[in-house]
Every structure is written in structure tokens, then in C-alpha cells.
Amino acid sequence: MASRDDAIGIFDSGVGGLTVLHALLAALPREDLVYLGDTGRYPYGTKSAETVTRYSIENVDFLIAKGVKLLVVACNTASSVALAALAARYPVPVIGVIEPGARAAAARTRNGRVGVIGTEGTIASGAYTAALRAxxxxxxxYTRPCPLLVALAEEGWVEGPIPRAVVETYLATLKKSGIDTLVLGCTHYPLLKALIAEAMGERVVLIDSAEETARAVAELLGGQGLERQRGAGSASFFVTDVPDRFVRIGQRFLGARLESAVRIER
Structure with a gap:
């Protein structure tokens, strides 16, 4: 039986899910967070649904062993193909990043035209389209895969003429479509939010799936009486490959909050 003092478990294929962890730190400062980045098998977007589901189960087995009260699938690819299998398999609530973002977009749009940007795997899965239509x-x-944005975010190229040109090229067709709401359907994309907002213009509302997921977690914990009542929260980090690159890139997401990560063997 989960208790309110148990940690929240979070996993992603790499560093992108750190935007979700960052949002959780802001929304739930008393909670302990355990993050697993499956860096040894990144990226998930090119893998089959069966493989991503198997990887996700292995990740969650590790987090469950840490005694978590709730699981956050901070990976759009895993959320799109593995969420149902995880929810059926484990005795704690499981929240992905797609449903919260879709719910916010459906509520915010005024003209009924919504755009979604993400990796090729996420867009091809149709998960956001299905969630929005439901x-x-x-x-x-209107959907648009924007794969290069992940590399730009990880390398810290989040301002200047080169990333601006890439963003504008990707978003040109979406801008012409008349959308008034755009879902950032990849956990890396919040790092490029300023450029994306600039490219789309002030009339388009950006939906940050990381922030919406953190809100969904806070609502669920509050509704089930599982929010931690006292103390300062902490964050611990685990990876499946050498941690140096994860820490270096992760500090762009979290700054000094990410000092080190522990490698686990697979």
C-alpha cells in the first residue's frame, strides 16, 4: 500500500523527461522524485511498440523496487504505446504526458484548430490525435514531426539564427493552418519555447505537456490523499549508460539541481 511519504517515480528514454521533473519540482516541492533515464537504449522513437513496452516495463520494475507511490511516463513515445500495459501491470497510478497535454489543448482552443509537434515516432503513433478527438x-x-529540435535542445542551441531558422521552417505550414493552440508534444521542446512562441505569434497558445503533466500529478495526489505534507523534497537520478553526458546535458534542464547520476546495470 502506497503512503504519502513514498517517492514519485519518473522515467524517460534519456534527458527530455527532465522538463517534466523540473515542472514537478515547481508544483510539488515537498515530494521526493526518483528519475530513471534509459540512456543506454535511447532513442525510443525508432523502436517498435513491443520493444518500447518491454523497455518501459523494465524501467518501471526498477522504480517500483524503490517504493514509489505514483509513476510518471515522461516520454511521449512510451506514453503513446505502453501506458495501458503499465497501468494494468502495476498497483500504483500511472500518468503519461499525452493525455494531460491533449486535455489542456482541447480546453484552451477557441477556434477548434489545434497543432501538435513531436518526434516522428510520436506523430506517427497518432496518440495525440486520438486523445484530442476523444x-x-x-x-x-494539424501535426508536424520536428526531429531536429531534440538535437538542438540537447546541444543547448536554444537561441540564435540557426535554431530560429530550423523552428521557422518546421512551423511554417502550421502557422498557415490557422491553429490557435499548439501542443509541444516532446519533452525536449519546452527548452525551445521562446523560439516556438516567436515563430507562431502571440495569438497561438502553447501547451507545455511537462507543465500539464505536473498539474495532473498534483491533482491525482491531492484527490487520493497521497501528497506529502511536510519536509523538503529531493531528487535522485539513475541512468543505464555512463552518466557523464546525461549530467552535462541535464544541467541545461535543471542547473545545479543535477550534480550526479548513478548508473544501473541492465
């Missing part, structure tokens, strides 16, 4: 069947949904 919430509001009449929505017009």
Missing part, C-alpha cells in the same frame, strides 16, 4: 470530436488537428 475529448472533442470536432477538432481540426
Amino acid at each position: 475529448l472533442r470530436p470536432g477538432l481540426e488537428i
Whole structure:
């Protein structure tokens, strides 16, 4: 039986999910967070659904052994193909990053035209389109894979003429479509939010799936009486490959909060 003092478990294929952890730190400062980056098998976007589900189960087995009260799948690819299998397998609540973002977009759009950007794997899965249509069947949904944005975010190229040109090229067709709401459907993309907002213009609302997921976690914990009541929270980090690159890139997401990570053997 989970208790309110247990940690929240989070996993991603790499560093992108740290934007979700960052949002959780802000929304739930008393909570202990355990993050697993499956860096040894990154990226997930090119893998089959069966493989991603197997990897996800192995990741969650590790987190469950840490005694977590809730699981956050901070990976759009895993959220799109493995969430149901994880929810059926484990005795704690499981939250992905797609449903919270889709729910916020469906609520915020005024003209019924919503855009979604993400990796090729996430866009090809149709997960955001399905989630949005389930919430509001009449929505017009426009999607665009933007794979290069992940590399730009990880290398710290989040401002300047080169990333601006890439962002503008990717978003040109979405801008012409008349959308008024755009879902950032990859956990790396919040690092490029300023450039994306600039490219889309002030009339387009950006939906940050990391922030929306943190809100969903806070609501669920509050609703089930599982929010931690006292003390300062902590964050611990685990990876499946050498931690040096994870720490270096992760500090762009979290700064001094990420000092080290522990490698686990697979």
C-alpha cells in the first residue's frame, strides 16, 4: 500500500523527461522524485511498440523496487504505446504526458484548430490525435514531426539564427493552418519555447505537456490523499549508460539541481 511519504517515480528514454521533473519540482516541492533515464537504449522513437513496452516495463520494475507511490511516463513515445500495459501491470497510478497535454489543448482552443509537434515516432503513433478527438470530436488537428529540435535542445542551441531558422521552417505550414493552440508534444521542446512562441505569434497558445503533466500529478495526489505534507523534497537520478553526458546535458534542464547520476546495470 502506497503512503504519502513514498517517492514519485519518473522515467524517460534519456534527458527530455527532465522538463517534466523540473515542472514537478515547481508544483510539488515537498515530494521526493526518483528519475530513471534509459540512456543506454535511447532513442525510443525508432523502436517498435513491443520493444518500447518491454523497455518501459523494465524501467518501471526498477522504480517500483524503490517504493514509489505514483509513476510518471515522461516520454511521449512510451506514453503513446505502453501506458495501458503499465497501468494494468502495476498497483500504483500511472500518468503519461499525452493525455494531460491533449486535455489542456482541447480546453484552451477557441477556434477548434489545434497543432501538435513531436518526434516522428510520436506523430506517427497518432496518440495525440486520438486523445484530442476523444475529448472533442470536432477538432481540426494539424501535426508536424520536428526531429531536429531534440538535437538542438540537447546541444543547448536554444537561441540564435540557426535554431530560429530550423523552428521557422518546421512551423511554417502550421502557422498557415490557422491553429490557435499548439501542443509541444516532446519533452525536449519546452527548452525551445521562446523560439516556438516567436515563430507562431502571440495569438497561438502553447501547451507545455511537462507543465500539464505536473498539474495532473498534483491533482491525482491531492484527490487520493497521497501528497506529502511536510519536509523538503529531493531528487535522485539513475541512468543505464555512463552518466557523464546525461549530467552535462541535464544541467541545461535543471542547473545545479543535477550534480550526479548513478548508473544501473541492465
